């Protein structure tokens with residue numbers, strides 16, 4: 134059997150500021166070193182922005198939480214230089230199967246399109262993810278990571294009922310009280326990002342609204358380590374259709390979800406393979422289940438044996454019971470304080486939208502903070518963070534609520550309807566899109582964002598990408614070497630052109646953009662860039678620093694591009710623009 138994970142403890146170090154008693158002012162303080170705070174810190178550092186990260190704890194996430202990280206999130210981490218070892222260590226998969234009782238009802242492929250650098254999904258225990266992000270932060274001199282530093286109070290000045298920090302040009306910082314094993318001390322920050330999780334202290338300190346829905350259901354998590362060689366054996370005895378599948382799962386991992394299986398009747402079960410031969414099993418228990426009783430080994434082990442078969446050898450690595458909520462903060466920006474990750478929104482685990490959407494908050498926020506702190510953009514740019522990421526949160530909440538309603542029907546009538554859909558899906562294609570065992574995380578395009586410039590009338594584009602969409606990856610050649618488009622986009626504004634651009638030095642504002650000409654700087658070796666961007670000679674895309682499309686034209690026009698760039702930095706608005 135595999136040894137269970139040994140949680141590292143990071144050292145507490147008293148800061149010079151606490152020792153000296155001198156109040157220090159920081160450009161950026163991030164509260165919380167979970168996946169979101171750590172990703173944000175790396176993203177800010179990649180843009181030259183120094184930050185302090187405070188965490189009240191001194192270890193990685195304990196136990197079994199996030200498992201699945203989606204392609205877009207991996208692309209963000211790839212931009213930050215941390216994806217490759219995660220992809221290497223994680224279990225890569227793209228096919229999911231849904232069983233009703235003992236038959237396959239439906240299957241999906243998350244990435245039917247070839248030639249993307251990042252896989253559709255990886256499975257990796259959250260503690261491994263956080264350990265990798267911590268190590269990357271420790272290598273980064275611009276990130277000052279402080280363990281056992283708890284934010285215990287936060288204030289911003291109030292002016293006439295408004296938070297002072299909201300006023301443009303106002304210079305008064307947020308004031309933080311930080312508690313460590315050596316007592317409390319004060320600090321100041323131009324900007325604070327609260328990444329302190331679902332029970333966010335910061336949210337409570339600011340009295341921020343956090344509203345939504347709690348679901349009346351409970352799920353048991355059992356992480357089991359299978360004995361070497363047994364990964365290919367289990368469960369066969371219980372459900373004949375799964376026998377061949379289990380054989381295959383060991384070598385070609387997939388996500389498997391059962392509704393009403395013979396080994397756990399009347400409820401659902403989710404199975405994921407993680408690394409180290411650890412298998413994550415989520416058993417639906419129902420609302421009446423007693424969480425304390427259910428966690429007892431004498432109750433957990435029979436459930437697992439029913440699923441894996443009586444002869445499979447396994448050890449329990451982790452057992453817990455969870456229930457969940459779908460809710461979000463009303464405003465993602467409160468003056469000088471911004472909220473990201475679980476502190477801003479919470480979803481059910483089905484669909485893997487928690488950490489994935491939190492990392493995408495960080496992706497959206499880091500370049501905006503860097504631009505504001507460098508005085509290249511007004512603080513109003515940060516209002517677009519609320520507009521774009523609350524729009525994405527609503528999308529995630531909608532998807533997550535629908536999945537949960539399908540998995541936990543609220544009445545006998547909806548249960549019968551749900552089961553009828555599953556039965557039909559076995560043979561009828563029209564019923565399959567209605568099956569919902571958790572629609573897995575995809576990025577929400579910011580289609581209504583005020584930072585976008587809509588296509589010009591007469592500029593027809595066939596590609597699915599539009600202003601507000603995340604850029605699509607594609608293979609290419611650069612100086613004869615194979616590479617990937619997203620890796621060429623880097624961290625700043627890019628003008629991606631099909632054919633050569635004029636010299637941008639003639640337009641000083643455009644010097645902020647990196648030109649990337651297909652045919653000159655990169656070779657579209659497989660024709661996929663032209664296909665995915667509907668690129669024709671003369672086509673130009675303005676791409677944001679988070680690799681989202683801001684605008685596109687069929688021909689270069691410096692005045693139009695300059696106006697779009699200014700819009701992206703909230704320096705001017707589009708007449709028809711919305712938020």
Ligand SMILES: Cc1cc2nc3c(=O)[nH]c(=O)nc-3n(C[C@H](O)[C@H](O)[C@H](O)COP(=O)(O)OP(=O)(O)OC[C@H]3O[C@@H](n4cnc5c(N)ncnc54)[C@H](O)[C@@H]3O)c2cc1C
Pocket residue numbers: 164165166167168169170187188189190194197198199200201202259282283284285328329330331333334335354455473474475476482485486487488489490491
């Ligand atoms: C059962 C389960 C399965 C899940 N599966 C998935 C999945 O497959 N994919 C996915 O994307 N997501 C999944 N999630 C969600 C995922 O775990 C969370 O969305 C993610 O951990 C949120 O990251 P975060 O950084 O926002 O917050 P957290 O991970 O909660 O980190 C917050 C940090 O802030 C620190 N902190 C708190 N208060 C203070 C304070 N006052 N001062 C300083 N520090 C503080 C905490 O110690 C902690 O380190 C799952 C969750 C659960 C429960």
